[in-house]
Amino acid sequence: MALRWCLRGLALGRAIGSSSSRLQLQQSTNNALFSARSLPQALQWWRSRADAPLPPSSPLPLIHLPPPDESKHRGSAEGDPLTFSAFSSSVDEVEVAKFAAIADTWWDSDGPFKPLHSMNPTRLSFIRSALCRHFGRDPNCAKPLEGLKIVDVGCGGGILSEPLARMGAVVTGIDAVEKNIKIANLHAELDPVTSSIEYRCATAEKMAEEQQTFDAVISLEVIEHVSDPAGFCKSLGDLAVPDGAIVISTINRTIRSYAVTIVAAEYILGWLPKGTHQWSSFVTPEELVLIMQRASISVQEMAGFVYNPLTGEWSLSDDTSVNYVACGIKRNP
Amino acid sequence: MKSKIEKKLLSQHQLNAVAAGCLSRNYGRTFCSVVEGGESSSCPKAEDKTDQGEKFERTSKAEPYDIAIVGGGMVGMAFACALSRNPMTKHLTVAIIDNNPALGFKTSFKRSEIPDPRVSTVTPATISFFRDIGAWEYVLQQRHAYFDKMQVIFPFIGLGLHWVGYTRYNARDVGKECLGCVVENKVLHYSLLSSFQSGAELQWALYPARLSSMTVPSPRSVSSRIMSQLEDSPSGRFVKLDLSDGNTLHARLVVGADGSKSNVREMAALKSTQRSYSQSAIICTVEHAVENDCAWQRFLPSGPIALLPVGDRFSNVVWSMRPEEASAHKSMDGDDLAKAINRAMDDGHGPQPGSGVLGGYVERISSFTSWWGPSSSAAEPFRAPPRVTAVASERMVFPLSLMHAHDYVTRRVALVGDAAHTVHPLAGQGVNMGFGDASALAKVIAEGVSVGTDLGELTLLKRYEKERKAGNATMMAILDGFQKAFAVDAGPLNLLRAAAFHGAQYIPPLKRNIISYASGDQKWPLFS
Numbered sequence: 121m122a123l124r125w126c127l128r129g130l131a132l133g134r135a136i137g138s139s140s141s142r143l144q145l146q147q148s149t150n151n152a153l154f155s156a157r158s159l160p161q162a163l164q165w166w167r168s169r170a171d172a173p174l175p176p177s178s179p180l181p182l183i184h185l186p187p188p189d190e191s192k193h194r195g196s197a198e199g200d201p202l203t204f205s206a207f208s209s210s211v212d213e214v215e216v217a218k219f220a221a222i223a224d225t226w227w228d229s230d231g232p233f234k235p236l237h238s239m240n241p242t243r244l245s246f247i248r249s250a251l252c253r254h255f256g257r258d259p260n261c262a263k264p265l266e267g268l269k270i271v272d273v274g275c276g277g278g279i280l281s282e283p284l285a286r287m288g289a290v291v292t293g294i295d296a297v298e299k300n301i302k303i304a305n306l307h308a309e310l311d312p313v314t315s316s317i318e319y320r321c322a323t324a325e326k327m328a329e330e331q332q333t334f335d336a337v338i339s340l341e342v343i344e345h346v347s348d349p350a351g352f353c354k355s356l357g358d359l360a361v362p363d364g365a366i367v368i369s370t371i372n373r374t375i376r377s378y379a380v381t382i383v384a385a386e387y388i389l390g391w392l393p394k395g396t397h398q399w400s401s402f403v404t405p406e407e408l409v410l411i412m413q414r415a416s417i418s419v420q421e422m423a424g425f426v427y428n429p430l431t432g433e434w435s436l437s438d439d440t441s442v443n444y445v446a447c448g449i450k451r452n453p
Numbered sequence: 454m455k456s457k458i459e460k461k462l463l464s465q466h467q468l469n470a471v472a473a474g475c476l477s478r479n480y481g482r483t484f485c486s487v488v489e490g491g492e493s494s495s496c497p498k499a500e501d502k503t504d505q506g507e508k509f510e511r512t513s514k515a516e517p518y519d520i521a522i523v524g525g526g527m528v529g530m531a532f533a534c535a536l537s538r539n540p541m542t543k544h545l546t547v548a549i550i551d552n553n554p555a556l557g558f559k560t561s562f563k564r565s566e567i568p569d570p571r572v573s574t575v576t577p578a579t580i581s582f583f584r585d586i587g588a589w590e591y592v593l594q595q596r597h598a599y600f601d602k603m604q605v606i607f608p609f610i611g612l613g614l615h616w617v618g619y620t621r622y623n624a625r626d627v628g629k630e631c632l633g634c635v636v637e638n639k640v641l642h643y644s645l646l647s648s649f650q651s652g653a654e655l656q657w658a659l660y661p662a663r664l665s666s667m668t669v670p671s672p673r674s675v676s677s678r679i680m681s682q683l684e685d686s687p688s689g690r691f692v693k694l695d696l697s698d699g700n701t702l703h704a705r706l707v708v709g710a711d712g713s714k715s716n717v718r719e720m721a722a723l724k725s726t727q728r729s730y731s732q733s734a735i736i737c738t739v740e741h742a743v744e745n746d747c748a749w750q751r752f753l754p755s756g757p758i759a760l761l762p763v764g765d766r767f768s769n770v771v772w773s774m775r776p777e778e779a780s781a782h783k784s785m786d787g788d789d790l791a792k793a794i795n796r797a798m799d800d801g802h803g804p805q806p807g808s809g810v811l812g813g814y815v816e817r818i819s820s821f822t823s824w825w826g827p828s829s830s831a832a833e834p835f836r837a838p839p840r841v842t843a844v845a846s847e848r849m850v851f852p853l854s855l856m857h858a859h860d861y862v863t864r865r866v867a868l869v870g871d872a873a874h875t876v877h878p879l880a881g882q883g884v885n886m887g888f889g890d891a892s893a894l895a896k897v898i899a900e901g902v903s904v905g906t907d908l909g910e911l912t913l914l915k916r917y918e919k920e921r922k923a924g925n926a927t928m929m930a931i932l933d934g935f936q937k938a939f940a941v942d943a944g945p946l947n948l949l950r951a952a953a954f955h956g957a958q959y960i961p962p963l964k965r966n967i968i969s970y971a972s973g974d975q976k977w978p979l980f981s
């Protein structure tokens with residue numbers, strides 16, 4: 121119960137005061153989460169976050185920014201991120217409409233999806249090493265994922281699906297937006313190496329209902345756009361074979377992430393269309409680990425992605441304060 | 454919408470045509486073509502490892518090539534070799550397009566043959582690259598000449614005076630075994646071909662033809678016109694290459710290694726800056742009575758002359774001068790040319806260092822300044838270059854120019870070697886810069902493969918450009934600076950520059966910097 125309160129508190133952007141709830145969180149958090157940082161470091165980091173004030177509602181007077189709270193309500197939101205809604209769709213109509221509107225630009229590496237394009241090599245190298253480790257593959261070859269059945273949930277135009285196919289995986293890409301699937305298909309068919317990707321307009325829940333399973337389930341930058349992260353995560357778990365891998369990446373809910381992904385990326389740099397992200401729907405690493413655990417996924421690895429504005433390149437780091445990725449293993453039922 | 458099967462059939466058909474084209478034009482090699490239902494299977498390798506000339510193999514895929522290399526010269530072959538030796542890239546399908554007959558024959562060179570006048574001074578960085586790609590062992594079996602000393606002689610002209618200074622470089626100053634190695638270009642090329650054929654797991658094909666036209670998909674066509682592309686050819690996303698023999702092929706990435714007059718550069722509309730010096734270089738092989746172990750370079754009022762050891766008792770001469778002088782020297786009687794070279798290297802251009810009053814002054818300064826400098830060669834005495842006894846080869850004349858492409862890459866196209874930058878042969882850096890490009894591009898491609906990147910992606914190729922362009926530009930600025938510093942009529946600047954250059958002799962860190970830059974292992978020299 122304390123846990124639930126705590127998460128809600130976080131969702132509302134409130135600082136966590138009670139040490140008991142903090143303790144509870146620490147206990148329930150798989151220690152593997154902190155593989156990249158020592159526990160005292162992690163605690164300190166956690167504390168500094170917990171005590172931090174709310175981001176100002178309008179840090180730049182000339183730019184009208186959305187307040188970083190829950191006021192923007194979501195399609196079929198249940199409100200509580202820990203409530204499973206296995207039978208309702210995780211599709212958030214408002215969110216999905218945003219992607220449909222810019223679907224043509226998926227493959228324009230200078231367009232609205234520029235951040236995803238520039239992040240791609242870095243996140244793929246994480247996936248490569250995590251999956252090679254888990255499946256005992258030799259990372260020093262061109263197709264280390266040869267034969268692995270992978271589903272890319274929320275594949276968009278196929279920015280991630282195509283490299284996975286080039287690395288040898290047997291890829292199925294699914295997305296809630298029909299137009300994305302069309303673009304993804306057209307693009308992949310232009311190259312024989314990627315034309316074997318199977319794209320489908322479907323949600324993770326739908327695929328799970330059909331009892332489809334995969335060696336690895338990957339869903340990058342999607343969970344912050346769904347109405348029910350916990351239910352969505354459960355479906356991802358259902359799609360994985362026992363001992364299969366689940367990789368999820370998203371954006372943390374910190375002051376830095378507000379500054380970087382909303383103020384900078386949407387308002388100052390104009391990389392992303394305004395309103396792309398709702399800060400309040402961002403999920404923290406702790407919350408993600410919890411909801412993954414509830415979905416029978418134990419988190420093995422976690423890493424942050426940091427952007428270097430000077431080189432324009434991303435790199436893996438233990439700083440998970442903005443973009444981060446987690447890889448977990450589906451426990452045997 | 455065309456079905457995938459139809460598309461596959463179409464490209465398979467095209468490939469059959471390509472394979473047939475190759476078969477009919479092979480240079481006495483065994484091409485082997487395997488096409489089966491869109492799937493590839495590599496054909497059995499020629500067993501006879503010694504007969505590399507017969508080891509060309511051909512595997513067809515009903516798909517575009519991963520990489521088409523236009524130009525199988527030294528740089529193009531070095532790039533192919535680097536790809537074939539990396540576990541990340543050795544599976545790639547590669548087409549090499551070049552009708553240069555040197556690609557088709559196994560040539561063994563007899564040591565008794567007179568060295569070819571076309572030679573390169575390869576740097577330690579190039580040597581270690583050649584070792585990595587398995588080509589250096591082949592060089593070692595052929596004629597080559599390591600050198601660990603270099604003496605540069607230059608004039609001081611100004612204030613109505615005319616005297617000479619010199620700088621000696623020694624490999625010991627930079628803790629190296631050698632400053633470089635002089636190798637005939639044909640030996641470098643042959644070594645690369647041999648290594649490529651003996652180690653290649655790559656699925657590759659040689660097209661003995663010229664590139665006649667190239668169509669690069671426009672950058673926007675994929676994103677915004679994706680819907681309308683539906684009816685286009687299955688390879689609408691790739692570069693289409695039309696060859697002089699009527700073949701057409703498609704590639705995900707085209708690498709332009711086609712030399713200074715690059716067709717690829719032109720067809721991809723990559724702009725470049727040219728500078729010509731109204732100078733030409735005459736090159737030839739000369740003979741001495743004793744073996745030469747030092748690289749000599751002398752800056753004359755009319756242009757620099759270099760005498761490079763090429764092994765046995767031979768040296769290579771690269772002599773820059775005005776075009777009309779060059780053609781006069783080209784048609785000169787052999788003995789007269791030998792005399793002219795001796796005069797240019799040694800005497801007839803002002804007094805020897807140390808022989809005149811001012812020369813003595815320079816020497817006094819040097820013995821004084823060498824006290825505080827640990828540079829061992831600073832105090833080394835001036836040595837006279839070995840005399841030329843005869844001109845041993847044909848003579849060739851090349852106009853001197855400097856060319857640098859503004860961009861090395863565009864979507865699906867990358868330039869390497871002389872196609873991206875051509876320098877005058879002054880410091881022997883030309884092909885070394887090209888080998889640096891080949892090595893860097895192969896590495897970037899391996900990184901791309903490791904994360905499943907489309908090899909023609911601009912962001913990937915830009916990483917190669919970023920790594921190479923600045924360093925190459927600096928090198929070119931240095932060479933251009935040398936050229937200007939020692940060109941005729943440079944006025945009072947000449948004295949200053951010559952003095953600055955001479956000063957380098959007595960400031961060990963600066964000198965070390967110049968050497969390490971010239972030997973290819975430093976990115977940022979002290980001056981540019």
Ligand SMILES: Cc1cc2nc3c(=O)[nH]c(=O)nc-3n(C[C@H](O)[C@H](O)[C@H](O)COP(=O)(O)OP(=O)(O)OC[C@H]3O[C@@H](n4cnc5c(N)ncnc54)[C@H](O)[C@@H]3O)c2cc1C
Binds near residue numbers: 524663665
């Ligand atoms: C006089 C002189 C002296 C030099 N001395 C030195 C030296 O001492 N040290 C040094 O490092 N460098 C030296 N260089 C420079 C060196 O020779 C070049 O840098 C080197 O040859 C460049 O190699 P490359 O492979 O880029 O181009 P190239 O050697 O020019 O090879 C280009 C290849 O592309 C092929 N090709 C061209 N067009 C097409 C087409 N349309 N279709 C298909 N194939 C095509 C050609 O057949 C050729 O095989 C010297 C150059 C000159 C002129």
Ligand SMILES: C[S@@+](CC[C@H](N)C(=O)[O-])C[C@H]1O[C@@H](n2cnc3c(N)ncnc32)[C@H](O)[C@@H]1O
Binds near residue numbers: 215219274295
């Ligand atoms: C930010 S994009 C990420 C695309 C891709 N995964 C990548 O990282 O390159 C989010 C994608 O998720 C899709 N999406 C949103 N909600 C979804 C849901 N509930 N089920 C499936 N896809 C969804 C959107 O249509 C959009 O294409």
